[in-house]
Amino acid sequence: MKNLIQERFQLPTFPIIQAPMAGTFTPPSFIATVCEAGALGTLGAGYLNPEDLRAQIQEIKKLTQKPFAVNLFIPTPVHLDQKKIEESKKILARYHAELGITAEPKLNWDEKLFEKQFQVVLEEKVPVFSFAFGSLSADKMQTLQAQGVFIIGTATSLEEGLFLEKIGCDAIAAQGAEAGGHRGSFLDGKFPLIPVQELVEQIVDNVQIPVLAAGGIVDGNDVREAKKWGAQGVQVGTAFLVCKESTAAPEFKKRLLTNSSGSTILTKAFSGRWARGVSNRFMQEMKSFEEDLPDYPLQNSLTQVLRKYATEKGLSDFMSLWAGTGVGRLKELSIRELIKQLTA
Ligand SMILES: Cc1cc2nc3c(=O)[nH]c(=O)nc-3n(C[C@H](O)[C@H](O)[C@H](O)COP(=O)(O)O)c2cc1C
Numbered sequence: 001m002k003n004l005i006q007e008r009f010q011l012p013t014f015p016i017i018q019a020p021m022a023g024t025f026t027p028p029s030f031i032a033t034v035c036e037a038g039a040l041g042t043l044g045a046g047y048l049n050p051e052d053l054r055a056q057i058q059e060i061k062k063l064t065q066k067p068f069a070v071n072l073f074i075p076t077p078v079h080l081d082q083k084k085i086e087e088s089k090k091i092l093a094r095y096h097a098e099l100g101i102t103a104e105p106k107l108n109w110d111e112k113l114f115e116k117q118f119q120v121v122l123e124e125k126v127p128v129f130s131f132a133f134g135s136l137s138a139d140k141m142q143t144l145q146a147q148g149v150f151i152i153g154t155a156t157s158l159e160e161g162l163f164l165e166k167i168g169c170d171a172i173a174a175q176g177a178e179a180g181g182h183r184g185s186f187l188d189g190k191f192p193l194i195p196v197q198e199l200v201e202q203i204v205d206n207v208q209i210p211v212l213a214a215g216g217i218v219d220g221n222d223v224r225e226a227k228k229w230g231a232q233g234v235q236v237g238t239a240f241l242v243c244k245e246s247t248a249a250p251e252f253k254k255r256l257l258t259n260s261s262g263s264t265i266l267t268k269a270f271s272g273r274w275a276r277g278v279s280n281r282f283m284q285e286m287k288s289f290e291e292d293l294p295d296y297p298l299q300n301s302l303t304q305v306l307r308k309y310a311t312e313k314g315l316s317d318f319m320s321l322w323a324g325t326g327v328g329r330l331k332e333l334s335i336r337e338l339i340k341q342l343t344a
Helices: 004-008 028-036 050-063 082-099 113-123 138-146 158-166 196-206 220-228 250-258 281-292 298-302 304-313 335-342
Strands: 016-018 042-044 069-073 128-132 150-155 171-175 211-214 233-236 264-267 275-278
Touching: 028 042, 028 050, 028 335, 042 050, 050 113, 069 113, 082 281, 082 298, 082 304, 113 138, 128 171, 138 150, 150 158, 158 171, 158 196, 171 196, 171 233, 196 211, 196 220, 220 233, 220 335, 264 281, 298 304
Parallel strands: 016 233, 042 069, 069 128, 128 150, 150 171, 171 211, 211 233
Antiparallel strands: 264 275
């Protein structure tokens, strides 16, 4: 069977997509190296301001002629629940006091950020656009299509996959329960947790567009399995996070490389949205408050000071250690070695 993604992007092997990972883990040089090594790199730009987004896209273009993707978070309606916000601030203030952080937890997010980011994506004419947490409006889909952009949506259920095909996506990243980072779910306020094999098989059976398997894929065996499920590519995050060229904080990498399998859990504690990461003290202690926290992006902004401080000081018990269930099977390889292993 023809592999549409491999053909479209002239990839030398079965398509490996380096998953978008918003944060400071994969600088432009990382993404360009992925592309030069025969995979498709993605700039996880969800948290970037428009100026940094433009600069990073331009930097990637300087470093490689190969196609690459830019990924954004679709904003969801924000419900300012003052009671939840105040309660969360109180809980977080105790951690600030314990760690000696003088700044207070505060709300700080830009409601117009996505519109500004999207404008940059259009102006910079990126080859591939992927998105998560929501759906793209018809006019935005049409504008991207008119520019010839390849569009990848994220689905965590068959319903979401069908929805993404209907609105005109070119491919679907099927995010299984095993996946690291935030759940990309967007329909009916649900957060399905379907194992990646089951999810890929369900979606492949019901759509005509290519499906990418995402979640817990770390080596060539996993990639061969994903092919059998009918996937036309894989989207790999955590295995790239521990690459030698990744700029993830040393303590983060250390936890990923030394923790055993089964050490990741789902949490809402850091951002107000379900996400998978290596379990730490903050996640454990916040468990009982999880249902009472303000939604994303409010909780995400309230924990920002704590997360930044923890990263600077190497305190992995207070960092959001996003990772998939592949933890326990990870190796610190170079980008080229990892891609070679995934395609072996
Ligand atoms: C550190 C980290 C950050 C992530 N950030 C994003 C993101 O910005 N956008 C997105 O669509 N997915 C994001 N994801 C999810 C990935 O797209 C993908 O579903 C996941 O990495 C696949 O599972 P794996 O980590 O087990 O390979 C992130 C995952 C991780 C581990």
